[in-house]
Amino acid sequence: MATTAPHWSAPTTRRPVDASVSLPGSKSMTNRALVLAALGTEPTLVRAPLLSRDTELMAAALRRLGAEVTATGSGTDLRVTPHPPRGPATVDVGNAGTVMRFVPPLAALADGPVTFDGDARARERPVGPLLAALRDLGATVVDDGRGALPLVIHGRGELPGGTVTLDASSSSQFVSALLLSGPRFAQGVEVRHVGAPVPSRPHLDMTVAMLREAGARVVTDTPDVWRVAPGPLRTTAITVELDLSNAAPFLAAALVTGGRVTINGWPENTTQPGSVLPELFTRMGGTVHRDPAGLTLHGTGTIQGISADLHEIGELTPTIAAVAALAETPSRLTGIAHLRRHETDRIAALAREITRLGGNVTELEDGLVIEPGPLHGGVFHSYDDHRMATSGAVLGLAVPEISVENIATTGKTMPNFPELWGEVVHAAT
Ligand SMILES: O=C(O)C1=C[C@@H](OP(=O)(O)O)[C@@H](O)[C@H](O)C1
Numbered sequence: 001m002a003t004t005a006p007h008w009s010a011p012t013t014r015r016p017v018d019a020s021v022s023l024p025g026s027k028s029m030t031n032r033a034l035v036l037a038a039l040g041t042e043p044t045l046v047r048a049p050l051l052s053r054d055t056e057l058m059a060a061a062l063r064r065l066g067a068e069v070t071a072t073g074s075g076t077d078l079r080v081t082p083h084p085p086r087g088p089a090t091v092d093v094g095n096a097g098t099v100m101r102f103v104p105p106l107a108a109l110a111d112g113p114v115t116f117d118g119d120a121r122a123r124e125r126p127v128g129p130l131l132a133a134l135r136d137l138g139a140t141v142v143d144d145g146r147g148a149l150p151l152v153i154h155g156r157g158e159l160p161g162g163t164v165t166l167d168a169s170s171s172s173q174f175v176s177a178l179l180l181s182g183p184r185f186a187q188g189v190e191v192r193h194v195g196a197p198v199p200s201r202p203h204l205d206m207t208v209a210m211l212r213e214a215g216a217r218v219v220t221d222t223p224d225v226w227r228v229a230p231g232p233l234r235t236t237a238i239t240v241e242l243d244l245s246n247a248a249p250f251l252a253a254a255l256v257t258g259g260r261v262t263i264n265g266w267p268e269n270t271t272q273p274g275s276v277l278p279e280l281f282t283r284m285g286g287t288v289h290r291d292p293a294g295l296t297l298h299g300t301g302t303i304q305g306i307s308a309d310l311h312e313i314g315e316l317t318p319t320i321a322a323v324a325a326l327a328e329t330p331s332r333l334t335g336i337a338h339l340r341r342h343e344t345d346r347i348a349a350l351a352r353e354i355t356r357l358g359g360n361v362t363e364l365e366d367g368l369v370i371e372p373g374p375l376h377g378g379v380f381h382s383y384d385d386h387r388m389a390t391s392g393a394v395l396g397l398a399v400p401e402i403s404v405e406n407i408a409t410t411g412k413t414m415p416n417f418p419e420l421w422g423e424v425v426h427a428a429t
């Protein structure tokens with residue numbers, strides 16, 4: 001008989017946390033690195049990758065398409081040996097947006113059919129504009145008739161490529177997906193976005209920067225137009241930065257407890273959206289200090305609410321909303337309608353769960369208004385969403401007796417979250 005794991009009691013502390021934290025690698029950079037390496041001309045060492053559900057799904061997908069992906073050294077790096085992509089193959093995308101969007105263009109280069117399916121939620125997440133773009137670029141795509149998973153790409157071993165126009169307002173990953181495989185299309189690719197602004201700009205910058213690092217020629221001199229020239233990807237090593245999005249709940253712990261958290265090895269220059277966290281959490285009441293060891297956030301004992309357009313940094317919303325629910329003044333978080341099609345409808349889920357704990361939250365079409373007020377304990381549901389689970393943990397620091405349902409869902413991007421969180425809270429002075 002199937003058993004359900006017990007809810008996880010989120011640790012509460014009345015004392016300031018005082019900890020230095022070493023975080024695993026970035027999901028977004030790991031999965032880009034794996035795709036670029038699989039499309040390369042020679043074996044590539046991916047250093048310090050994230051090992052989690054999303055990256056294992058990506059590695060498995062690339063293996064299905066013929067690449068070799070193996071652990072090397074002490075098991076902390078991955079070696080990718082590319083081979084021409086081939087079908088027939090079946091790819092499980094789980095609920096990983098990066099696998100669901102980045103692998104279909106690569107499958108369009110395969111010789112043979114490639115079938116994609118995933119978790120129930122994956123069938124609800126948008127992929128239609130990407131599929132239409134692939135068809136325009138010469139691919140044969142058979143979907144379920146709704147422009148969603150499950151789908152089959154019937155590759156012929158090459159793709160003409162060329163210029164394509166699409167609406168990427170529901171996910172930046174459509175553009176990243178086409179650009180990442182673009183060097184291998186016969187004519188390269190020119191992607192033109194039309195429609196409401198593309199979200200998650202830093203992730204597009206990350207795609208462009210990593211393509212260039214791997215030897216691709218990318219032109220971005222016109223807003224909303226990206227051109228990738230055809231040519232080889234001659235990468236031999238890619239180093240993955242630590243995951244700044246998963247740094248968010250740990251920095252929040254300093255703010256919420258009036259303590260100190262240092263994120264070891266914070267990168268000096270980065271395209272990750274988490275680079276805005278120091279400024280954002282300063283506005284919410286913290287102070288930030290950088291030195292060669294890393295980035296330190298000190299909480300001051302007060303938490304201010306914030307008015308912020310989070311369109312570019314949507315994936316940080318669940319943590320920011322949790323901090324906002326503990327603030328002394330109201331917050332207004334906007335520009336994040338696209339979060340309704342993330343791992344779960346994050347706007348509805350945050351509103352429901354914070355309200356359930358006594359909070360005062362108004363759901364907007366594109367965001368949340370969060371008013372100050374006392375919270376009480378209860379079950380915080382995670383909706384199979386890693387970032388919902390970690391926001392429950394942030395609330396639990398200050399509110400006794402919160403239990404998070406399905407903390408294991410943090411395994412999507414951070415399997416060691418519960419242990420590391422326990423160590424940080426334990427390190428309260
Ligand atoms: O390219 C990426 O690695 C990502 C892009 C963003 O997706 P959306 O643009 O769909 O929000 C982000 O939310 C996601 O977590 C990771």
Ligand SMILES: C=C(OP(=O)(O)O)C(=O)O
Nearest residue numbers: 095096097098315342343
């Ligand atoms: C939206 C996210 O993930 P995905 O890559 O599945 O889109 C996320 O990690 O917050």
